[in-house]
Amino acid sequence: MLKVLLSSLLLFINFTGISQILEDDFEGNSTISSWYEDEALMDINFSNPFIDSSNPSSTVLRYEDAEGQYANIGFDSSSAILLDQNSTFSLKIYVPSSELTGNQTNQISLKLQNRNQSTPWSTQSEIIKTIELDQWQTVSFSFSQDEFINLNPDSPDPLMRTDFNRVVLQLNGENNTDQVIAFIDNFYFEGRDSEDEPGNPNDPVYDELVWYDEFDSDGAINTNKWFHQTKLPQGDSWFNGEIQHYTNRIENTFVGNGNLNLVAKNETFTDQGVTKEYTSARLNSKFAFTYGRVEVRAKLPTGVGTWPAIWLLGQNIQETGGYWDNEGFGNTPWPACGEIDIMEHWGDDQNYISSALHTPSSFGNTSNVGGQIIQTASTAFHNYILDWYPNRMVFSVDGNVHYTYQPDIQNDQTWPFDEDQYILLNTAIQSIIDPTFTQSTMEIDYVRIYQESNLGISEVNSEVKLNAFPNPAQNQTTIHSPKEALGQEVFIYNLLGQLINNFVLRSQSTTIDTSNWSPGIFFLQRRGPQTTETHKIIKE
Known part of the structure; x- marks a missing residue:
């Protein structure tokens, strides 16, 4: 054994x-x-x-x-x-x-x-x-x-x-x-x-969906999962010269047709004794985590002066009005708490999206930044992805990596990312807003967080594991299964976490046609009554 x-x-x-x-x-x-x-x-x-x-x-x-x-x-x-x-x-x-x-x-x-x-x-x-x-x-x-x-x-x-x-x-x-x-x-x-195998073979596989919102129920947002952050943190204004009120009204956030609609509007609105000419919404997730994959499928708003973002902050941030600060977790100022910007988009640079890290070693106009051109950022949905490992952050859109943050020295100054972070979704309004702007919406199809499965240590025979050959594969690969695995289900996912095939093991030798797969990495997962195993398959 x-x-x-x-x-x-x-x-x-x-x-x-x-x-x-x-x-x-x-x-x-x-x-x-x-x-x-x-x-x-x-x-x-x-x-x-x-x-x-x-x-x-x-x-x-x-x-x-x-x-x-x-x-x-x-x-x-x-x-x-x-x-x-x-x-x-x-x-x-x-x-x-x-x-x-x-x-x-x-x-x-x-x-x-x-x-x-x-x-x-x-x-x-x-x-x-x-x-x-x-x-x-x-x-x-x-x-x-x-x-x-x-x-x-x-x-x-x-x-x-x-x-x-x-x-x-x-x-x-x-x-x-x-x-x-x-x-x-x-x-x-x-x-x-390529000089190396794609990715790092020692990386954890983030294959277990631990938190999500598919936005399937029309109406108001699910307040068991999200918190509306509306309190002005600086008395009469937000940070970065933003000029909007964030509200908890359904006019600014609602679910419809399977999407979250986060709407920025040009309207006169008074709250907390302050009148502003623009409204929007800022959501905090009521879930915080360390390490994993964040995947948000979104279509971005338009308009010079709009500033939508999908991002994370340390659960320990001291921020008046934030959900986790209200819950008593706030004991660390920004940027020591760490900030992870999965996606930022500025309406005056329409098709460019950016990802960035803010740490004590570099913040504000941070040097830790990268991005890419998305020609259809505001006309089509795209998957904005963060892979957060213990030693680096990898940012991608639709599987296309545009930035990796991996400091040579990891300490509190460069890497405040070994503690829980939570998700924020918002669209800010900048002072350069187009005077003809009326409203625009960030639509979000889903938010998903994956982490490494934690099934503990089990005693199993080494023969219970599956084997795939050839691997790398070109037109096909064959899965060799032990008798103990027969009758169990197998799932195959691409790097975006999308299911591309699943089947039940009926034979100890099962051939899979890979001729239509795009070159890259795929994950084959066998799910048994007590065990789960995941294998990586390379398509050449």
Whole structure:
């Protein structure tokens, strides 16, 4: 008998590296999660109008520069795009001469950018290739062999960079209003192996949902889970020059159609003897925790001067009117209590979101900050995620990491994050608010907190554990199960915690089709009557 710790065990996998593949044939075989357009029109499911022996594909991407100044299309990679001497981007392209105006050079540009910067183009590297009209042709881009342009001459050689995570394509240059229509197919790139396995194999797996609000009941918020913080902490005002009243009225916070609606409004409102011209809401969770994953799915408000945030504060903060201070926990001033900003968004920088840490070593205009561009921050829901480990914080949106905080020295000055924190949701109003602003809403689909399972120490046979092979997997992997596990249920999750498959073990050998999985990490969890085990599966 072996003593095995059954708290979400990982299957530790040794391998030399993972080769990154970015590809899309626009017929359903893709490792690219989403394409976007910028001052261009795009259709990624367009019938190929020029089928021939050079490209018999039935579906292609249609690109149209409708007289925009820039007319870019592109996509973001969830991991860094790493180049070496053999790394080549390739694609097929057809530009009909009948769809051109002006006298621009017939060319296609491929640009690599760091989307985490507020101006991703400022440090881009670019290759420009001329193209022929009225024929399918394959165009390749090699940053080791082709001439490239670093927009910032001080940028390192592209092969030395590890911060590229966005690919941008552009036809016939920029700063012109000429029209061009093109058809693109079979985009492909294979990068160099990453030096390390993604993540840290010694990290805990945050797989147990310990607190949540799905906002399923229409009406007022659940006051068993949330507290309205309304008291003005500075007598007649809030911090940071904010000019709103936070209220507990249903006009500012209500649940409807499965979402929390946190509404900032332009209206005259008097409270605590103070009259203000704007109202909003600030919620404190009545749950505090140490370490884990926080996942909030939200669509952000708009308007210059709006300042929505999803964040955490130390349960021990001294803050007049805060829930935990009211409950007697407040014994530490800010920033010694620690602050974790999962998401901040400013209406005067519409599509940029930021994450930050405030500690005694750096606070206010903190140096511990990172962010990324989210083109649809206010028109679509996105998953804002914090993974809080004992030694670092990892911030991401929809699985795309934009900032990791891991100080070399952890002490009270740099790491006040070994004690409980609680969640805050709010939209502040800044003094620069647009005078035409009327109201805007932060919509939240759910708030979820996961932590490591705590099932204690159990004595089990080592043969009870599942085994997956091959791992890493390409098109399939086989789960080998002990007899004791037959009849038990297996669940497979992606890194966002989304369930992608579940089944009952009927045989000691179960083959799983992984051909449609995107490259990355997945978690396979077996749930028995007394034990739970979690394994990590890598899809190449």
